[in-house]
Amino acid sequence: METNTTSPPFPGSHSFNNSTCSRDNLLKTVVFPVLYSFLFLLGLVLNSVAVWVFFRIPSKSHFIIYLKNIVVADVIMTFTFPFKVLSDSNMASTGLRIFVCRVSSVLFYLTMYISILFFGLISIDRCIKTLRPFRGTNAARLVRRKLLSGAIWTFLLVLCLPNVILTCKTPTSPYFKCGDLKTEAGLYWHQVVNHVCQVIFWGNLVTVIISYTLITKELYRSYSRSTGGTISRAPSGASTRKPHRAKRKMSANVFLVLAVFFVCFVPFHFARVPYTMSQTQGFLFDCKLKLFFFQLKESTLFLSSLNSVLDPLIYFFLCKSFRTTLFKALRLAPGTCSRLTGRGSEDTVSTI
Template sequence: MEFTTVQTGVMDTNFNQTARNHSSGGCSLESPLMTTVLPILYSILFILSLSLNGLAAWVFLRIPSKSYFIIYLKNIVVADIIMTLTFPFKILSDSNVASMGTRVFVCRMSSVLFYLTLYISILFIGLISLDRCRKTMWPSAGTSQRCLLHIKLLSGFIWALLVALCLPNIILTSRTNTSSHFMCSDLKTKMGLLWHKVVIYVCQVIFWGNLIVVIICYVLISKELYKSSARTRSQHAVSQGQLKKSSIQANIFLVLAVFIVCFVPFHFARVPYTNSQLPGQMFNCQEKLLLFLLKESTLWLSSLNAVLDPLIYFFLCKSFRKSLFNTLSISPGCCRDFRTDTGNIQRETSEKQNDLL
């Protein structure tokens, strides 16, 4: 696959405005959305994400890694913080105020780190979905120290694997820039362009594979919760059972909601966008611009993941809530409604949910 006006795939080079200033057959990809609206939105994300994830990291430092869930969440916090630190470079590039050196840095490092952490988050959300499914279907399943060690090793392996996958994109983006107007692909060696193509396919497999895993897990969780709530309604008032069932689903399915909102639109938008960049494809200038803007807008939704993840920590992790309340000197009683294991919920359903929270 040859690179045309804008690089596609996991290390999309639309971070820098020079790629947009280039045209495919004279088609400009400049627009107020890219140079004004999205930089403002990314600035808001940067402030919120840095604040929320900084607080989350401080809280998690006080929580021992006593479950798979907490280990996965700690990895996501690290990934979100690294992603957040790439936002200022994207803001500068998209708003057309970045220097030459900054644009080169974006091509060689910043965009690589952004997508590295994006797919780290996708993988760990897939693992969280598997863990939630396991605890729903087998609530009595224990967690040994040996198993925790294996999960920590798995987490390290995931980071090492994706770093090894992305590192060549940094090393092989080594050509000397001779023009003030360049695309990131202009900085890549011939081997770098080939490796970039490999990374695109691998990351597509990562996303679609995790999407399948997440859907299957939450279908199984839904079936198990339906069975438990049906037994609950046979012993309690229908209205009371329905209210508590809704409360359970609102929290447990938060992971699914974040995954769908943040990652699905971007990966669906990238398919037609990538096709529009391939040689020989019949797309006019307006269609290319529309697909480009759609891809960049949904990429912002993927970045929104860094702000929404703290909601998962708060609503689904009792240890996080407790430690947060202690840190902020807040009484847990003020947020009792967030819990799904209180009240008069039938014992069987409560046991299935208790460890999830």
Template sequence: MPMDFPTSSVGISNGSSDDNATTLTRNCSRDSVVNTVLFPVLYTVLFIVGLSMNGLAVWVFFQIPSKSNFIIYLKNIVIADVLMTLTFPFKILADSKLGPDYLKVIVCRVTSVVFYFTMYISIIFFGLISIDRYQKTVNPFDKAKTLSLLWVKILSGSMWLLLFFMSLPNMILTSNKPSSPTFKCADLKTEFGLKWHAIVNYTCQVIFWSNLAVVTFCYILITKELYSSYARTKSSNTKGRKTVKINVFLVLAVFFICFVPFHFARVPYTMSQTTELFRCSLEIALFHLKESTLWLSSLNSLLDPLIYFFLCNSFRSSLFKLLNISIPHSSESRRTQKCNIENTPLEDSSM
């Protein structure tokens, strides 16, 4: 993935700019209370809460067999979320300047790449989940039109390998030595590394926007199909309709809150990192915009466990069991009966 998960300050570029540009870059410092204090504190909160919630999610998913496409997709997302959360301490220490100077190099070369790699893994699997939920809505009893578990596992592994090999050059091609104590990640890239950075960035834009279209389109059709089903059966179950609204809103909200702002900000920011066309003030403004929207993207690692809880009955049941929380049998029976009668596919209740 593109490595624009940067250190807190800008430094001298790789000697390719003229004297005026070099002077401008020297004076174009990104150090501020916002970058060195506020964002590290926000990421610290995300790390503590996110690691706890995702650790619990991993614990729960280990108790659930992979007997449906839905569960396999969710397990891939929780792995991606754990890996993303583990990159936060490196960014916290580097941006707050509490770690050694070389830590900034590690952030540029390794942990930022892992961060973006896991972000797009999550985006892809949410797209696959949307397709799976749509198929379960339109053809709830037709298993012939859904992928077998073996093919789902092969598809999942292929997605990880594809994004890994797309991300790997961003580690390898960031081999330049820091030319100053204050530098930006682009300074560490080779000439081809900068070009690869831009190419992968635009590829990631395609991945995001195509999956956003899939998620939005699928859930619009799911909602339409479910309400048509209510109308055909003349169901007066307002609670079921409310559940549909919550589940549809929850999935779309994660995409629009966490990912859309960042992907609007990412293209101009990447251009500011890979070209010399931007003045210092605009470069700093784009950096602040990117950092703010990047934090929203990081928030995805904390919101995903909520999606597991509300959309996956198996996850919810296993969580209650592991925490020794009892559910009134009559209430559970009524809820399960409603799921069976109304065949609401937004919530997985097949296991």
């Protein structure tokens, strides 16, 4: 969410024509629209399967509750891609571009930050499961997690709604930017949203780093204990190293959440720092440098969009209920699950 009043509002619409430094180059009008088109088709398939599977899974753990919320966010984000494709490729009508400014781009960023918040909660949940693997749950805790999920959606919807309401001015040029549609109050609120979303990201980044630092330490201690003694021998004389290797593989799956978070969300938020400076302090940057930071921001924004197709990896490898339901629906042999995930009949703390 760029902070200056001349840049796209609740970041999303990137329409920009300037006789001296146009952003309408091959990257913006062809490359990214093609990439987002493929992303839309892939995301539509994967998230449709995820919705179909999760619809059959009861919310019996905190982890499943959080995953279901991410599925909803991913579905909404996926349906914003066609509007971005039409807008960036300059194929959209004026009315559709106004819709992108008012609604579509707002939904895109809304779902991004909802995902970031739930990634933080999942990291905390995985940390607790690793440190206290025998800690159970109960109906009261599940209700509290559902209320927390509802509060997150309500908070961000209320935060973003003024960006829709206050983007109501009529464009005076066919080459308008989203900021041109905002009232004075809308421009101010956009800056407020910008700062709040910065806090959300950096707060969750710290949460994720701390959680996975603790997880790593605990897994290392567990691995040290399991390999510290004399290797036992099976009756046939075979070593029991293989179960240890399987256990390490199982534990490694926990870090999928960390990997997806860093691949999707970290580059964009780091790239936004120089991009925002190039917009708010434009006199310090020449045309080519501004264009470079714009392209950098768009490239990392695409990485953020990849979240919608990478999340199903988390569902499959970390959620036992998801795998079981999926394989049962596909009528695959139970052993298929073990071969694909590296798990035996027992799950580690990384799965639910």
